[in-house]
Amino acid sequence: MDNNNEFIHEDEQKPSDFEPAQSQTISPIRGFFWLERSLSDIYAPNFKGWFVAALIYSLLTNFIPALLPASSFIMAIVNPLLIAGLLLGADAVYKKQGSVKPLQMFEAFKHKNIGQLVLYTIAAILMVFIATMILMSYIGLEVINGIDMARIEAGDEQYGMSVLKKVAPAIPWAALLAILISLATWFAVSLILFSNQKALPAIGNSFVGGLKNFFAVLVFVVVLIVCLVVIVLITSLILSMFAALIANPYIQVLINVVINALAVPVFIGVTYIAYREIFLGDITKSENSL
Template sequence: MNEQDNNPYQAPEADIQTPENEGELLATPNTVPIGRGFTWLEKGISNTLKPQIGMWMLIGLVYVIISLVLNFIPIINMIVPTLLAPVFAAGLALGAHRVYTGEKLEIGQLFAGFSLPQSSQLFLFGLITIVVYIALFMLMFAFVGFDFITLMMSGDDPDPAVISSMMGKFILLIPLGLIAGVIFLLALWFPPTLIGLHGISAMQALKLGFKGATKNIGAVVVFLLMLIVLGIAVGIIFALLMGIIGFISQTMALVLMFIIMIPLALLAVGFWAGTTYHAYRDIFIGEE
């Protein structure tokens, strides 16, 4: 037995069974028209979420409960959710594929990633994500943190020059943070789906996913803008309803808030799984 046989982070060498009708992974990701960003949103809702909306809500409920439990546990809430996120995402991608092929979605779909031969690569990608988070935090801390600690530990009145310097750094940090956030999103969006559906290694998925996302930055921007517009529209409608009903009864308005917000929160998991899956097929399979 050689040393690689015991390496849990090595990509599986055995033939991975690609899900039925999944299609071949393109060696070079497609470049799609920017309007496809809207198509991903539309297909995610109509083709993935709508056909089995009740089961997606149940899956969303399970995910919300798990997330709440993990986030209430000290120390664990800083590591485990991020470590498990790619495994859950892979299971949801497999669920979206089941809907795409006309199969019945099951409530256990959320946990499907744990039973995959390539699950170690999903955990490794989660670990990579944690390392990147820590690196970004340390860079931010190095940029503004030392002056802040000096200011807090001095016990004297704040030096106006130090405060002015810190404000300048914070202002500069805003655009830098936005740029880093976009790069982070582009890098992390597709790898769990690529690992889950094609069994490639975490590093391969990271490189291929980032390449596919950056090649289609226009469509990604349209997609994100549509999400913002959709969120604003829902918020305005919700605020109007709450305002009108609030004049009649504040209790009724509170009940309405729960009736509307809870289902929307539960559907967010299926919505994101569907839009991600159709974006993935468009860019990496070329069969949308």
């Protein structure tokens, strides 16, 4: 049963910049409302600001790495800090305490918990590295080293299928590891920013909160997949009308940047709303319901 603000306690004598967080189990159907509340409470009230900020974010994380592949690694390292900046924007919009700035993604660099955000980033990279090593060991280094990527990129279907058969046993384990890492990292940044938690406890609490609400997460994923299928179909129809124009790889990158600029704020909003519902008990109907 959903309770409004059950876990929120305000101390009028000693106001705090942070909100205490305790994970709770919420109704699985809330997974649908995360998307609805993200659009109505976070995205719509400041659409222009979000688009500009997300466009700059997409240029940094997509366009520049496409032009300078060597920068991809650097962007992967700083990306959690950039996401933290966008989450601060979501918090300001939700609480009606400000708007999204063009360089919103850099706001976390001057946050008082920047040290914990950096520590979280290191821990997240380490988790991904360990998961990668586990999968590589399971598949076998000989198999991995023997894969000819040039033949796959050239469209050799028969060779591609043979490679797929070799790595297929590792796919379920890859999916499991991806789910575990996602649950451990999804709310960690929000817990550090808004609940003043340390990096490692935040990762643990994120995992527990996500696991307790796995079915709500599953509902959200299903809704997201349906929406993505519809959007992809519509986008494909539109882009097919300009097939000759988008054949240029740079045009394709620009299209991806614009699509990301439209999509990123939605995911930021979902993350923020899900954090508030699971950890703060803030389950309310949007005043701006779409």
